[in-house]
Amino acid sequence: MHCEMPMTVIDQPQGTLTLQTLSMPSDTNPLGDIFGGWLLSQMDIAGAILALEVAQGRVTTVAISGMKFLHPVPVGSLISCYSNLRSIGRTSIRIGIEVWIKDFKTHHRLKVTEGEFVYVAIDDEGKKRPVNEI
Ligand SMILES: CC(C)(COP(=O)(O)OP(=O)(O)OC[C@H]1O[C@@H](n2cnc3c(N)ncnc32)[C@H](O)[C@@H]1OP(=O)(O)O)[C@@H](O)C(=O)NCCC(=O)NCCS
Numbered sequence: 536m537h538c539e540m541p542m543t544v545i546d547q548p549q550g551t552l553t554l555q556t557l558s559m560p561s562d563t564n565p566l567g568d569i570f571g572g573w574l575l576s577q578m579d580i581a582g583a584i585l586a587l588e589v590a591q592g593r594v595t596t597v598a599i600s601g602m603k604f605l606h607p608v609p610v611g612s613l614i615s616c617y618s619n620l621r622s623i624g625r626t627s628i629r630i631g632i633e634v635w636i637k638d639f640k641t642h643h644r645l646k647v648t649e650g651e652f653v654y655v656a657i658d659d660e661g662k663k664r665p666v667n668e669i
Contacts, residue, residue, distance in 0.1 A: 550619030554581035569608035581616030586654035594654040602650035612636040
């Protein structure tokens, strides 16, 4: 029997909006587009905002994976970072992060970057601690 699965097109941001900012001329690479390292750092901050809530205290970034730069980002773009809690371990918190930009004239939104960030809950000495222990 031949069974065809319906194709699902997800064109909406996944997760909660945890950070918004504007890309500035000082954030560009030599080609005039936004520098990937700057975007990465916005994503790190966006994920940390959610991780801080989940951990109810200090966190630090331990790993980044699956980074994809999907489209160049022009100067003056509204940068929206969406954070999606994927799992909570003993000391770690896995968060999927997407960056979307929006064209103010057409209202068209475009996902430009995605990746997964892992944060570890830490105590005042910077040592790992169980997520639900403050
Ligand atoms: C984060 C840190 C406190 C972890 O201490 P550690 O003793 O190495 O901890 P572990 O190896 O036991 O890992 C802790 C948790 O992170 C997870 N983890 C560690 N490395 C990982 C990786 N590469 N990918 C995914 N998860 C990872 C572990 O699975 C563990 O999760 P769990 O407790 O929920 O099961 C320590 O490595 C550190 O201080 N790193 C520097 C962090 C930093 O400065 N970040 C800023 C970037 S410049």
